[in-house]
Each structure stands twice: as C-alpha cells, then as structure tokens.
Amino acid sequence: MDIDKARAGSRLGLSQALSLVENGLAFSTEEEGQVIGITGAPGVGKSCLVDQLAQAYARNGEKVAILAVDPSSPISGGALLGDRLRMESADLDDLVYMRSVATRGETGAVPSVVADMAAVLKECGWKRIIIETVGSGQAEFRIAAVADTIILVEAPGMGDAIQSEKAGIIELVDIIVVNKSDLEGADATAANIISALSAGSKDIPVMQVSSHTGDGVTYLVQAIDEVADSGTSRAQWRERLASQWMRRMSHHPNLDSILDELESSQINIGEAILLLEVEQ
Amino acid sequence: MATPLRIVIAKPGLDGHDRGAKVVARALRDAGHEVIYTGLRRTPEQIVRTVIDEDAQFLGLSSLSGAHAHLFPKICKLLQESDVGHVIVFGGGIIPTADKPALFEAGIKAIFGPGTSSTQINDFISTAAAKDDAGCGAESDWHWGD
Structure with a gap:
C-alpha cells in the first residue's frame, strides 16, 4: 500500500489508505496512540459527545481522528451514515479528521476493519483516535477489541436502577458518562449508577456531561488521561x-x-x- | 458483497428543507450504497472537506433556495482544486431548465427535479460509476439527460 502520501500529511492520501484497509487490506503499526471507544444505546448522545471531545482536543492544539460507525442494511448492504450531522467541528478544523464507517455485514457494534483503520491513523500521526460504536445494548462489547479506554454513555430516563446492576458492558468500561446533564433526572441516573457500582471492586468514575451546553467536557478530557491503562x-x-x-x-x-x-x-x-x- | 459506492449527500447554503435529500439518501441506501449525509446549511468548503475525508466517489447536492447557480459551480471548482476532480457530482431540487447548461458546463453530471423516480437516480449512478470520464474535473461533456 502506498501510504507515503498519507504519512506526509495528505488528507486525501489518508482517506484513500483508510478505504483500502476498510475494503479488506490488513494493516498494523508499531506507532503508539490512544484509542478511545464511545459506546451506549441509540439516542444517548454519543455523536454530540464525540463532537464536544474533538473540539476540546482541537482547542488544546491536539490532532484527533474520529471513526464513527453506523449499521449497514442486512438486506441491501447499503448504509445511511449520519454521524457527521452532529459533528460540525469535523468539517471546519484541520486538527480533526472524521470518517464514517459502515458495519458491512458484521453484527458487532464495531466492525473488524476498525482496528486496522485505527492503525493507519496512528501510523499517520493521529495519536488520539475516537471510535463511536453503533447504538448498542448491554451484551455488545466488541469495542473492547480495539479501544484502550472505553466510555459508556448513558442518559436520564433510560430505565431504573436495576439496569446498572446487570452484567455486561458496564463491567468493561473505564468511565461512565451521564450525558444530557442539563435535563431533569440526570442526578438520579448518576446516583443510581454510582450506587450499583459501589458493590463492585473496580473504581469507575461516573461523570455528568452536557453535550448540548458543553458542561463537564473539560473534566471528561482530564479523566480520559487519568484512567490507568490496565493492559489487555x-x-x-x-x-x-x-x-x-x-x-x-x-x-x-x-x-x-x-x-x-x-x-x-x-x-x-x-x-x-x-x-x-x-x-x- | 461488492464494495459499496460511497456517496455524500449535501445541503449547501441557507436552505432548511431536506425532505428531498433524505428521500434520495434513503433510495441510494436501499440500492446498496453507503450514503453520508452532511446535514443542513453547509458551506462549499465543508462539503469538499467531507468528500475528501469520506473518500466518496459521488457527491449529490440539493438546493431549493435558488442559490444553485452560485453554489454548485463553486463546489465543483473547489473539488478540482483539491485534487478530487474524479468525484462525480449530481444535483437536485428546484432548478429551472434555463440554468442547467451552465451547471453541466461547470461539471455537474445530472440534474434531478421534482417527480424524479429513484430508479432514474440509480440508473444514473450505475452508468456514471462505469465511466472513467464522469468526474467533475473531466474534460468530457457527457451528462445525464437533457
């Protein structure tokens, strides 16, 4: 693969290299980078949160790349990739690269090619990589295959306290964000989650963020750097x-x-x- | 499955009506393509950035505000200047017949108005995808329909 153009900083070269890998070419790299996985149910505000995070990194002068996954049709194979709709920062800032990815016949919330696409980004100097999964449920943890840091996004009004007691993705995450903190019920949702987690052994920060107003985003950016890498x-x-x-x-x-x-x-x-x- | 085409559907300028763009996006999705929808009120620069980042082969522009004569050629010019003249551009919305020749001249390869069936759009996509001179920067004067 001719990746020199991409390595030299060409966005078009990067996009074309990512397409080759998305179409099946295997790629790996020795370059380091942090892969941040954002997962959660449909409608909790993952895309808006990703936009806020990208803006925060760009304000600090850091490059950040986004791979946002949406589902492919199991019938036609086509996909409507709508994550850009809520990520306007991606269209404006040279420090932000944003790519929509379809699941293409795979059933997980993150298709297998995403790990290799993240490797291409690392190779080309993008050290912060945010992966947004498709809207996903409790038993979907494919994001763990690729992310170093996993953020589970919740929102008020999504269910009672017992939801946080169930086994599943909640056991693998590094940070829990209660998004839409500007809405009523966010405090109760956060309290329920904290209470459920207190019975476990892992110390997982629970943070309230509003992707709408930007409240709490700065603290989330700090927390992402403070979460210890516990290895694989x-x-x-x-x-x-x-x-x-x-x-x-x-x-x-x-x-x-x-x-x-x-x-x-x-x-x-x-x-x-x-x-x-x-x-x- | 064959590799899907990647198609950006964009709404340039100050135009708040995207029912048509969404219907087209849906029809292209159902035909097996990967459609990236930009959302409303994007500038030509944002749209070109999206096409580059997404490595799209097609760009569909929708305008119902009357600004097509200015915005569509500007986007084609920016695409050419950004080394993505291979991208095939088509347009739709409320576009008077008298405006079409100038748009074709600027590199737009098809203009779809009200009443267009999704079959027509899909026929255009598959025909244009098979050509090697349908990009907005190609010398050829080929375009779809009259």
Whole structure:
C-alpha cells in the first residue's frame, strides 16, 4: 500500500489508505496512540459527545481522528451514515479528521476493519483516535477489541436502577458518562449508577456531561488521561479473537456464493462452515 | 458483497428543507450504497472537506433556495482544486431548465427535479460509476439527460 502520501500529511492520501484497509487490506503499526471507544444505546448522545471531545482536543492544539460507525442494511448492504450531522467541528478544523464507517455485514457494534483503520491513523500521526460504536445494548462489547479506554454513555430516563446492576458492558468500561446533564433526572441516573457500582471492586468514575451546553467536557478530557491503562484483559483478548473470526467470514471471497447455496438449500450450515474454512 | 459506492449527500447554503435529500439518501441506501449525509446549511468548503475525508466517489447536492447557480459551480471548482476532480457530482431540487447548461458546463453530471423516480437516480449512478470520464474535473461533456 502506498501510504507515503498519507504519512506526509495528505488528507486525501489518508482517506484513500483508510478505504483500502476498510475494503479488506490488513494493516498494523508499531506507532503508539490512544484509542478511545464511545459506546451506549441509540439516542444517548454519543455523536454530540464525540463532537464536544474533538473540539476540546482541537482547542488544546491536539490532532484527533474520529471513526464513527453506523449499521449497514442486512438486506441491501447499503448504509445511511449520519454521524457527521452532529459533528460540525469535523468539517471546519484541520486538527480533526472524521470518517464514517459502515458495519458491512458484521453484527458487532464495531466492525473488524476498525482496528486496522485505527492503525493507519496512528501510523499517520493521529495519536488520539475516537471510535463511536453503533447504538448498542448491554451484551455488545466488541469495542473492547480495539479501544484502550472505553466510555459508556448513558442518559436520564433510560430505565431504573436495576439496569446498572446487570452484567455486561458496564463491567468493561473505564468511565461512565451521564450525558444530557442539563435535563431533569440526570442526578438520579448518576446516583443510581454510582450506587450499583459501589458493590463492585473496580473504581469507575461516573461523570455528568452536557453535550448540548458543553458542561463537564473539560473534566471528561482530564479523566480520559487519568484512567490507568490496565493492559489487555482476557475479556479484551476474547473480543479481539471474535472480531478476527468474524472478519474471516465477512471478507471471505466465496461468502456470496456460499450464501446463495444456503438460500437455495443446496448446502446446510455445517457444509457452509466447511466451505468458509477453505482459505482462498 | 461488492464494495459499496460511497456517496455524500449535501445541503449547501441557507436552505432548511431536506425532505428531498433524505428521500434520495434513503433510495441510494436501499440500492446498496453507503450514503453520508452532511446535514443542513453547509458551506462549499465543508462539503469538499467531507468528500475528501469520506473518500466518496459521488457527491449529490440539493438546493431549493435558488442559490444553485452560485453554489454548485463553486463546489465543483473547489473539488478540482483539491485534487478530487474524479468525484462525480449530481444535483437536485428546484432548478429551472434555463440554468442547467451552465451547471453541466461547470461539471455537474445530472440534474434531478421534482417527480424524479429513484430508479432514474440509480440508473444514473450505475452508468456514471462505469465511466472513467464522469468526474467533475473531466474534460468530457457527457451528462445525464437533457
């Protein structure tokens, strides 16, 4: 891959390199960088929060790249990528790079190519990388496969205290943000989460932020730097493995023909698995 | 699955009506493309930045405010100056027939007005994608329709 143009600082070169990787070319790098994952249910304000974070980093003179994931249609394969709508800072500031990513046939909240896309960004000098997952639920932790720091975004009015007691993504996150702190009920939501977390062993900061007014964003930026890097846990390794396993299927050259044969009952699932295991 | 085309749908200028842009975005999505929607009231510079960051092959511009004659050619010029003259640009909205020749001259390859079916737009996309001289910076005077 001709990445020299991108390394030299060309945005177009970077975009084209990212496309190659998104289309299946594997890429890794030794360059360091911080990958910040933003996850949470649809409508809690992830995109607006990402916009606020990007603006905060840019104000400090730091470059920041955003990979924002939205779902692809399981029927047509197309996608409506609407995260830019709420990220106007990305269109204005040279310190901000923003790229929309579709899940392209993968079921996780973060497609497997995103790790390699983050590697391209690191290689080209983007040391802060924010990944916004698709709106996701409690049992969706694929973000752990790629992010160094995971922020779970919650919002007032999304459910009662028992939601924070359930197992799932909440056990893997580094920071919990109660967004929309300008709305009524944010204090109660934060208190419920803090209460639920107090029974656990991990000390997870719970922060109130308003992406609408910008309140609390400065503290969040500080907290992101203060969260200790605990290394790669077994759960993260599991997600990385699952992500690469998924990639083998979704980028398999014969996937379409295997699906055709399944659809027309020429083969069964067991035979399809055997066909997928044939490396091309 | 074949690699989807990446298409930016943008609303340049002071125009608050995006029902049409959203319908087109949806039709392109349903045809299997990845559509990046910019949202309302973007400047030509913001739109060109979006096209570059997203590595889009197509740009669809929607305008119902009457500013198309100024904004569409400006965007085509900026695209060419930014080394992305390969991007195929089409427009839609309320565009008088008399304005079309100047827009085609500026590098817009199709103009879709009210009553256009999604099939027509998709036919244009697949035809233009197969050509190597349909970019807004190409010398060719090819364009879709009259």
